[in-house]
Amino acid sequence: MKPIPPERYIDGVRQGDRRMIGKAITLLESRAARDRGLAQQVLDALTPHAGRGLRIAISGPPGVGKSTFVEVFGHHAIEQGHRVGVLAIDPSSRLSGGSILGDKLRMPRLSSHDDAFIRPSPAGEDLGGVARRTREAIVVLEAAGFDRILVETVGVGQSETVAAGMTDLFILLALPNAGDEIQGIKRGTMEFVHLLVVNKADGDQQQAAQQAAHTLEQALHLMHPPEPDWSVPVLTASAREDLGLEKIWQAVERFHGMMQASGRMAARRREQSLAWMWALVREGLEQRLREHPAVNLEQGLLERAVKAGRTAPAEAAERLLMLFSRPL
Amino acid sequence: MNDSDRSQKLLDQWHKAAERGLRGKPLASLERETPEGIRLTPLYTETDLDGIDHMGVPPGITPYVRGPYPTMYAGRPWTIRQYAGFSTAEASNAFYKQALAAGGQGISVAFDLPTHRGYDSDHPRASGDVGMAGVAVDSVEDMKILFDGINLGNTSVSMTMNGAVLPILGGFVAAAEEQGVPQSELRGTIQNDILKEFMVRNTYIYPPAPSMRVVGDIIRHCSGEMPRFNTISISGYHLQEAGADAALELAYTIANGKAYVETALAGGLDVDAFAPRLSFFFGIGMNFMMEVAKLRAARLLWAEVMGTFSPKDPRSSLLRTHCQTSGWSLTSQLPYNNIVRTTIEAMAAVFGGTQSLHTNALDEAMALPSEFSAQIARHTQVILQEETDIPAIADPWAGSYAMESLTDQLAQQARKIMAEVDQAGGMVKAIETGLPMRRIETAAARKQARIDRGTDRIVGVNRFRPEEEEPPEVLRVDNSMVRENQQRRLAEIRASRDEAAVQGALKELTQAAKEARGNLLDLTIRAMRLRATVGETTAALEEVYGRHQEQARALGGVYGEMWKDDADWAALKETINDFARREGRRPRILLAKLGQDGHDRGVKVVAAAFADMGFDVDLGPLFQTPDEAAAQAVESDVHVVGASTLAGGHRTLAPELVQALKARGAEDIVVVVGGVVPKQDIPELLEKGVAAVFGPGTPAMESGRRVMELLGANRSG
């Protein structure tokens, strides 16, 4: 196959050519070293055209109904005249390396809509990788004219923090198990949730859902709000029956308006960019450290010495850092 | 010497003799554990009967282990009931008449997929499937042609319908009336088993709750108006075909039955007013002993379950069943062996005490049966009934140590699974959690791995596989002709009916759904009489209920687990890892189910296997059009699309997929086709841009390897 020149990617994405949008995301996701230069070139060209939309993270425990929620929420957005890009990060077991990307099964209507673009991605081996690829995929979708970006992630490990770091608004879905208090929602998570939705409020679970919403609301009172002028709404919904979406949509709009009017939106993105820069610096430093010839040479020796208790960890660390910072 | 000393001594003798024969191998090496979790041993003795309660109870006496009727086939043989449906109502009608004349004793109608899903033949989603896997029925007019010259007053008619039950049953009633046969005289069965559709077959229309309302309305209507009609055929067959072992099939079928009883009771009916009209439908596979035991255990369990509802009529606790030999067990390689398989399975069904039976035609795995193969299938049963002495003795396996022990153990295993369902809050709730589907899928993936590894043997597939395959002659349906035919008839009906009256009847249907009042079957019958169509009555309710779309996700890990120590497996994984390193990402494949066929065992097993090999596997929603699949392939930028078609739609759908990809500038995406594709269709598919066809029986690992070859050949740097 002949390599595709950067202009084809850039123009294709800008013109909304779905084939090229798909390929551009593949290029940016690629782990092959030979793709890196081209990827950077494409990303640089697309970045100025991105950033005008609203980026929404949708998280929650496995099976809470995130994909189903994306299906109906996405539809509401389209009805309001928006174009919806969906990035679904699938965490399925990577024991064998492969994965089953099944989120789209729950999005049959959205999948066949011209104003939606859905790209599931395997979670990959490393969290940093997910963050980079998803972040860059957002740029592609925005540059292609999608102005509501929904990022579905499962609320396990650090993935919520990562998703919060690249979106404007964080929706957490919860299950209607009133008994479990705040259902093990991590305290750290609550700090960046802007909207809490108790899903599956249908059938004989309606009451339980109301109850859960009430409990969650009480718990939230004791916490610090994520934004100064924003008290986190706790709503109930049924993604499956498409109930309660109107209110959620309104809350999202309200939040968006508030963030834009107060200038917090832009500020938040600037903070995110800064944090991202430092994350990249840390990642790059670590990689360079590991690739540094002098460090490489002594690393094994020092490791053995520390293991054997012959050298103190701090002393060994200091030695490695010194090797690294000494001019070659 | 007393009796027990004597039998101990004889047993010791047997042990010694057996061990001598084994030349040093331990006796235990002959034992094996079945997928149901039961140990099969070479010798069963009297002690295996200890603690079995049902021993000594004759047939026709509760709990009916030995059969629902006292004299069984000695009094009256089972009904030979062959399931069949061909493209158009005319063709099916001719077939039924011929079958009735040739010894068939009832009619069993197979509908095409658009009818199942409540689409008229002119619906855009229907195109590839009209008339393919059965007959297309759009209105009463088709029904009338279907039963032309067949007296519905004395022929029992079984209809395999679950999704569009209302218009099909409604159309059947209306057609009979126009023949002069009142509802009260209609005999037969409608499958109407929606729960198993949610579990495995996916031929549903509405979500679970309204679907259960429909079931309830049908039971209510029939208990009043159609006392001789079986309102549900609670089906284990499809669970088995989807990969369930005998214990899972048994447990979930009985549990589904229980859920229907509870629904009807909640609707205010007396248990004896409807329970005698519930019937069952089991699949019969190649594990002869286990299958006989399964039918015996099923009657036992149903009597137990029904006992808890305290019926007064003994018929309420009596399980009557239809059986079908397993379509899945047939092979497209060496197809004449299928006659032997079907005969063995038919014998198991008969020894198990079935009330009616469908025997598969030898080419059933490939296509609709030809006249030749249909006759052999029918005659298999006639031979059993008329040439052998089997029907002369009721439950001839009774008292066999092994059979009684298996019956008891299988019932025990099933009770455990049923307890798990109860714990989840009943079957409807259990289905919502997805647990039954996961259990069945796990069983299916394990089974596939056993076959692919050769531990489960199938002649023609992993034993004595022929070098050259002789394709059997199969019936081919000209789908476009059928479609045009149906479309013309639809246009005529719409032009000639009283439009205002039809619209009024449809509106009432919508209203009744909205306000949760009235009986939906009553109202549908009224609309069908006025010449409303299947699609229109379905849409009238869809307006309120919506169209359900749900599919359990495939499970990773299960398939690969069985291959852990295999060198070929490791080599393939390495090839895939190499690809990933070279390309910067794993090979990515979209597995798409095209058309209205909802059987997804194949796709799920392949998805599980491919993910375990190291592919990234995208799954598409069920019932995709080729265009939708192409769109998804492009958005996910996959390397390959694997299209699965089982219902004969491949000749239309696969080339359409190739074209749709091309139209999106994605002609470089490789298209492969898997599923039931007759050999003679392969050249045509390859010519139209399909890169490879994986027929039935292709081990998943081989498909994986071939896909990797196709990807390797496709690139140059």
Ligand SMILES: Nc1nc2c(ncn2[C@@H]2O[C@H](COP(=O)(O)OP(=O)(O)OP(=O)(O)O)[C@@H](O)[C@H]2O)c(=O)[nH]1
């Ligand atoms: N009763 C009810 N069920 C729902 C609702 N939303 C989703 N479900 C069901 O919950 C199950 C999981 O839904 P998904 O949308 O796949 O959930 P998810 O959070 O995306 O799941 P993962 O991606 O696997 O973490 C499915 O069976 C849905 O039909 C709801 O509002 N009510």
Ligand SMILES: [Mg+2]
């Ligand atoms: Mg999901």
